[in-house]
Amino acid sequence: MTSNLVIVPVLWQFLIAVAQMFSWFNPRLQRKLSVSGNVIQVLIASWLLTEVYRQGILTMNAGKWPAPFGIVFVSDTFSAVLVLITSISGLAVSLFSLANIVEARMRFGYFPIMHLLFAGLNGAFLTGDIFNLYVWFEIIIISSFVLLTIGGEKPQLEGAVKYFTLNILASTIFLTAIGVLYGLAGTLNMADLALKVAAIPNKGLVEVTAILFLVGFGIKSAIFPLYFWLPASYHTPPAAIAAIFGGLLTKLGVYAMLRVFTLVFFEDPIIDTLMIILAGLTIITGSLGAMVQTNVRKIFSYLIISHIGYMVIALGIHTELAVTGAVFYMIHDIVVKTNLFMVSGLLYRVQGTHHIDRLGGFYQYYPRLSLLLAIPLFSLVGVPPLSGFWPKIDLFKAAYLEGGSFITICLAFGTVITLLVIARVWAEVFWRPAENLPERPNFRFWHLFTLAEKIQYITPIALLSAVSLIIAFRAADVHRISQKIASELMNPKNYIQTVLPDKSAEQQ
Amino acid sequence: MKSIILKKASDYLLPLLLLFSVFILLRGHYLPGGGFVGGLIASIAFVLHSFANGLNETKHLLRIHPGFLMPLGLSVSLLSGLYPMVIKKEPFMAAQWMKEPLDVIGLVGTPLFFDIGVYLVVVGVSLTIIFTLAEVA
Amino acid sequence: MEILLAIVTGLLYGAGLFMMLRRSMVKLIIGLILIGNGANILIFLLGRIAKGKPPIIPADAKVLTELYADPVPQALILTAIVISFGLQAFAIVLFKKVYQALHSDDLDTVNTIDDDL
Numbered sequence: 139m140t141s142n143l144v145i146v147p148v149l150w151q152f153l154i155a156v157a158q159m160f161s162w163f164n165p166r167l168q169r170k171l172s173v174s175g176n177v178i179q180v181l182i183a184s185w186l187l188t189e190v191y192r193q194g195i196l197t198m199n200a201g202k203w204p205a206p207f208g209i210v211f212v213s214d215t216f217s218a219v220l221v222l223i224t225s226i227s228g229l230a231v232s233l234f235s236l237a238n239i240v241e242a243r244m245r246f247g248y249f250p251i252m253h254l255l256f257a258g259l260n261g262a263f264l265t266g267d268i269f270n271l272y273v274w275f276e277i278i279i280i281s282s283f284v285l286l287t288i289g290g291e292k293p294q295l296e297g298a299v300k301y302f303t304l305n306i307l308a309s310t311i312f313l314t315a316i317g318v319l320y321g322l323a324g325t326l327n328m329a330d331l332a333l334k335v336a337a338i339p340n341k342g343l344v345e346v347t348a349i350l351f352l353v354g355f356g357i358k359s360a361i362f363p364l365y366f367w368l369p370a371s372y373h374t375p376p377a378a379i380a381a382i383f384g385g386l387l388t389k390l391g392v393y394a395m396l397r398v399f400t401l402v403f404f405e406d407p408i409i410d411t412l413m414i415i416l417a418g419l420t421i422i423t424g425s426l427g428a429m430v431q432t433n434v435r436k437i438f439s440y441l442i443i444s445h446i447g448y449m450v451i452a453l454g455i456h457t458e459l460a461v462t463g464a465v466f467y468m469i470h471d472i473v474v475k476t477n478l479f480m481v482s483g484l485l486y487r488v489q490g491t492h493h494i495d496r497l498g499g500f501y502q503y504y505p506r507l508s509l510l511l512a513i514p515l516f517s518l519v520g521v522p523p524l525s526g527f528w529p530k531i532d533l534f535k536a537a538y539l540e541g542g543s544f545i546t547i548c549l550a551f552g553t554v555i556t557l558l559v560i561a562r563v564w565a566e567v568f569w570r571p572a573e574n575l576p577e578r579p580n581f582r583f584w585h586l587f588t589l590a591e592k593i594q595y596i597t598p599i600a601l602l603s604a605v606s607l608i609i610a611f612r613a614a615d616v617h618r619i620s621q622k623i624a625s626e627l628m629n630p631k632n633y634i635q636t637v638l639p640d641k642s643a644e645q646q
Numbered sequence: 647m648k649s650i651i652l653k654k655a656s657d658y659l660l661p662l663l664l665l666f667s668v669f670i671l672l673r674g675h676y677l678p679g680g681g682f683v684g685g686l687i688a689s690i691a692f693v694l695h696s697f698a699n700g701l702n703e704t705k706h707l708l709r710i711h712p713g714f715l716m717p718l719g720l721s722v723s724l725l726s727g728l729y730p731m732v733i734k735k736e737p738f739m740a741a742q743w744m745k746e747p748l749d750v751i752g753l754v755g756t757p758l759f760f761d762i763g764v765y766l767v768v769v770g771v772s773l774t775i776i777f778t779l780a781e782v783a
Numbered sequence: 784m785e786i787l788l789a790i791v792t793g794l795l796y797g798a799g800l801f802m803m804l805r806r807s808m809v810k811l812i813i814g815l816i817l818i819g820n821g822a823n824i825l826i827f828l829l830g831r832i833a834k835g836k837p838p839i840i841p842a843d844a845k846v847l848t849e850l851y852a853d854p855v856p857q858a859l860i861l862t863a864i865v866i867s868f869g870l871q872a873f874a875i876v877l878f879k880k881v882y883q884a885l886h887s888d889d890l891d892t893v894n895t896i897d898d899d900l
Contacts, residue, residue: 140737142738145731152720152724156724159717162714198737200739201737201739202736202739
């Protein structure tokens, strides 16, 4: 089906960004535009998802150039679901920014750049052209550099150097891989690539290209030997920015892997084994890193790394069941990780520190708030019936039945350590009596906040916690959608047919 | 560094380069050129002017902050892409052309407006970058 | 021509990596630029080099069978150049700011991130 609706989520974010750039010196108007724009974005994304659900895969040939020649935008169920989840997280982040981002930062264009970032994310999820994917990646990293350095504090700049270098390197490797792939197949359309890559006689060269893609996306999504930029930078910006990064950016790398390694490249035992080993080590090193850290945000950063491993390892198993688990886990993970970084912002606001040795007594003073914060924390661990539990059923089932003992052990190890880490955070931050909280004379503590600011802090956390709970209590529905996505990913015939109606008819 | 030769030359070169940049912009649909190159040439004109006369003179000459050209150019480009989508119910960015070519300018269509948007964005971005660098240094 | 470009690509990648692995921040930027240029030349090379053969189909044919100058790699390179232009400008400003904050060009000093409180 051809429909212009596919491009609307991208354009809408661009329009918000442009409108905000026109009101550059009016942060008050920018805030209103951001929140109302993101509310509409959620509606657009839901509309897109229902249309995709009803009519099947939607495509749009930009500029009316027919498919393998022009850039095509495709929305299958996977893209539509991710756009929806991104929009919901985006809404929460823009609400959280209202109070979390100080006005001085807004004057440097925080909101327009954030919306450009969302436009880039939606574009990357919706494009069906591999070079266009690269362009969206670049839009995302340029905006993320600016967001990361906005304010220009010393730790931010130092984190940015590492983030910048590694991400540029990843893009260059990605670009190299695209170049080699174009040289091999002579096309950039992903559906067309799927047909042409299969026909390339030189399998060794295809394998090398696949490994280049794996390295490029691996740096972006922070898998094992390539993740060191992440814990060095994610704890430096304000909580709202860290929430966008932690929730969405690494998952984009995983999305790209899921897309490219199911659609373009065929199942290859070497790549799969490589993925399983790297992802297993990612889980282990990530969770060990989380064990030894004392800064709450660094703990969460290492947990991001560890949980990226779950999704990549499932892709390495390369069966429908495993991919179902990976997709379900991704849906859950985007919501929870975004929420966690906002929680860390709230903790910092209440007690003036990120250090778990110094935090404490949260439960004593704010029992109801603690209950709210328990939802994202324990969703992450996967305590039944919260949302992290359900995707893990699929993951473990796939690992046990189709994977092997190494995968099962890695998953179990990661889960147990996550439980330990969160239990430690819970015990230190919430249960332990408050002893040596820092004295900060010029710091605006939580109890100095107005009611409006408190609401601006709590609403987004409550919103995402509610989404987590919905995912948990409607797990059967989410699971059914994930299954549909997995079967679409593993059998891309329908995707190819929709994008290239003439070509696939020729082949039959 | 104030050089009288450069200063005098830049007075003549600025309008000439701007005119050349518009020429490059307009010939860009079928021949080498286009919004990006044209925009770079236009910003070079202003950069040259600022070398010769100092940054403040150039800013005075521009009147508006170059950063303002970015949203302006983006909206021109976006609207040229949205026009076929909203009015004609065709895909995003599908080219719409006028029937008859105009004098001097040639055939006018949405790609031209897209290129004008690119031109403005490029001028805005590169001048913002260069002015910022000049102020930081 | 192909062999020459292949060697140039390899040299650019190698030199870029070497520069990136040194301790100076300025050399890091130079390394990134070199690798980016290497990638561009690689795309150019892999798009098959053909001189003076425009991709124009004769009126009576349906497919172009001969070797032709492929315009796609050039479009890709142009896009990549535009993107790297923006990134490099950003990098220079960023590293300048870092230099102002640390008073050092040495990458080993970019390591003072400590949990403030």
